[in-house]
Amino acid sequence: MTEKKQPWWKTAVVYQIYPKSFQDSNGDGIGDIQGIISRLDYLRELGVDALWISPMYCSPQDDNGYDISDYRNIDPMFGTMEDMEELIRESQKRDIRIVMDLVLNHTSDEHxxxxxxxxxxxxxxxxxxxxxxxxxxxxxxxxxxxxxxxxxxxxxxxxxxxxHQFSVKQPDLNWENPKVRREIYDMILWWMEKGIGGFRLDVIDQIAKEPDKKITNNGPRLHDFLRELSKETFQKGELLTVGEAWGANTQNAKLYSNPDGSEFSMVFQFEHMVMDQQEGKDKWDLVPLPFVKLKKNLAKWQTQLYGCGWNSLFWDNHDLPRIVSRWGDDGECREMSAKMLATVLHGMQGTPYIYQGEELGMTNVRFEDISQYRDIEIFNMYKERMQQGYSKSEIWESIYAKGRDNARTPMQWNGSTHGGFTEGTPWIGVNPNYRQINAKAERENPNSVYHYYRRLIQLRKEYPVFVEGKFELLLEEDEQIFAYTRTNESCEMLVCANFSGQNVNCELLSEWRQAKQLIHNVQGKLGEELKPYEAVICIREK
Structure with missing residues (x-):
């Protein structure tokens, strides 16, 4: 009996591109498909296996392209269908697959x-x-x-x-109508024929809405619809499919990511990403990260999906602030904390996602005037909170911490004007720290955040324990150390990280001194004390 081969996406690392901000090729200040093509060698060198690209379909851009007016055409802002076909071909030459962002809950009112x-x-x-x-x-x-x-x-x-669950310009599709479903399946098959390697499904848990009963997500027919969708489309190829589900819990995630492939490869869930906001309030109402609660939440997903589901691993995306500014230290310890956060995430089971610039340790931006921002969510919050009597300093603190434009400032390629993103005027300003933090400088420094990410990506392919190992959380109540093991038949791996800016004793390390160090963000051997944001992965045979 031959051993069943792992699906390719289990050993893969995915890189997310927000095309508007990645690379401009024609000087109009907006990133485009030819810009992405020009950076494919950079992505191959990094070692990623797939590119998830935020929507590039024709759209009035009422909701940043998540309002699609034509599923089978590329918006002229980004290029042409010929450009898209070239991107697919050129990516395939480098063993990189394209994962398209697909919005099936609603269309644009201009569709x-x-x-x-x-x-x-x-x-x-x-x-x-x-x-x-x-x-x-x-x-x-x-x-x-x-x-x-x-x-x-x-x-x-x-x-x-x-x-319409979202903007008034985003009418909801009626999934009860079999003709709608057939149109969607035919469109997906059409993209699959072009060589697409997968799809990220936006707010997919909302397609089975029942508005008369005030049901939006997790409607009664949701999993019937998803199984039919998968059978008619995804199961006809070796695709990576990931469903974005803000309402996901570990129980329904087992349905979304059932190993039999009946729905999706994996799920995007967000329980761990809402912990630094006041309970019952919105994201602008900040609280310090409850670190022990974060560890336990991540451990819950690791253990409860083990062997019966698959999770996405991420800190950042186009809607979230930069993780090094959020839960690390974007000042003196920027590089150390960026590496530590990467270590903790990539050591877990699931498919890791890197958001553009995360591999450089890019930080949140602190614009000085509201006019420098572009996100409608920021404008609405600013106006509402000013009217409600919040102080300006409180409002700015929330914007600096959680604004979506933190993730949308242009990719920092080099130290030249606008960070090498464009020769024109960028649609949103570049973070002023681009002269210090950029891909050119990172690639030239062997100890950089970039090279650390490269090593993490390689390790995932070299050591099966990253993919298949059983997870166990250690030092569960420790307020500073995040430590866990991953174990398979042949070896045991320790991931140990100091999540704080202080030195901390860690007796656990004495047991692992003789083990092989796979990666360590500090030069030299392990001591009994972890330096601020120190992180290590060790492995030993059984």
């Missing part, structure tokens, strides 16, 4: 389906969306949209309301 749907109740496309009869001013119910205001929008010529 041809919705334009037709609004014409009449008898139009064949009308039932592609979620409608309710009513009278103007008498909403079907009091549901609210995520981006503010009611979740219902009146269309006078029809005498009906349509449902």
């Amino acid at each position: 041809i389906w919705f334009q037709e749907a609004k014409k009449s109740k008898d139009n064949p496309y009308h039932d592609y969306y979620v409608w309710r009869d009513g009278k103007e001013g008498e909403l079907p119910n009091d549901m609210r949209a995520v981006f503010g205001g009611p979740a219902w929008e009146w269309v006078p010529q029809l005498g009906q309301y349509y449902f």
Whole structure:
């Protein structure tokens, strides 16, 4: 009996690109597909296996491209379909797969389906969306949209309301309609034929909504829909598929990421990323990170999905602040803490995701004027909190800590003007520290954050214990040390990190002094004391 080969995505490391901010090739200040192509050798050198690229489809950009007006065309802002096909080909030459971002819960109101749907109740496309009869001013119910205001929008010529969970320009698709599902499956198969290596499914846990019952995520038919979607599309190729599910817990994650492949390869869940905000309030209401709680949460996902599911490992993405500024130290200990955070994450079971610039230790930005920001969420919060009487210093502290534009400032390639991102005027300002923190400087320094990431990526491919090892949390109640083991049939691996800016004694290390060090962010041998943000991975045979 031959041993079953691991799916490729279990040993893979994924790199996320926010195309608008990655690399501009034509001087218009906006990143584009040719810019990505020009940096493929950099990504190959880093060692990543797949690129998850935020949406590049035609879009009015009401929600940064997550409002799609044509699933089968590239927005001119980013290039042409020929550019996209070239990107797929050039990536394949370097053994890198392209993972597209796919929004299946809603479209743009400028999509041809919705334009037709609004014409009449008898139009064949009308039932592609979620409608309710009513009278103007008498909403079907009091549901609210995520981006503010009611979740219902009146269309006078029809005498009906349509449902939108997000912007008013993002009408929700009606997944109860088999014609909608067929259109979606055909579109996915069309992209698969072009050589796409996978899909990240945006807010996928919301497609089975039942607005009359005020159900948005985890609707009763959700997993029926997902199994049909997978059977009709994903199972026809060797794809990486990841479902974004803010409502995921360890129980339904086992359905999303069932090893039988009936739904997705893995799940994106966010329990660990909301711990530094006040309970019951929103992300702007800050609290210090409850470190012991964080460890226990990560351990829960490691142990409860072991052998029956698969998780995504991430600290950063296009919606989150830079992790070195958030939970590390972006001052004197920037490099040490960036390496420590990477060590803790990449040592766990799951597929690691690196967000562009994370491998350089890029930091949050501190713009001085609200006009320098671009994110509508920041503008709305600033206006609301000023009206509510918050002090300016409180508001700015929240923006500096949690604003999404922290992740969206341009990639810092070198020390030249605008960090080598563009020869024009960038759509959003570059972080002023680009002269010190940039890819050129990092690649030239063998002890840099960049080279540390390269080594972590290599280790994942060299040592099966990273992929298959059983997880055990150590020093569970320790307020400074994050330590755990990963164990398989042949070896035991220790990951030990000081999550603080103080020296801390760690008796645990004395047991591991003779073990082989796989990676260590401090020069020299292990002592009994961990320096600020010191981290190490050791391994020993059984």
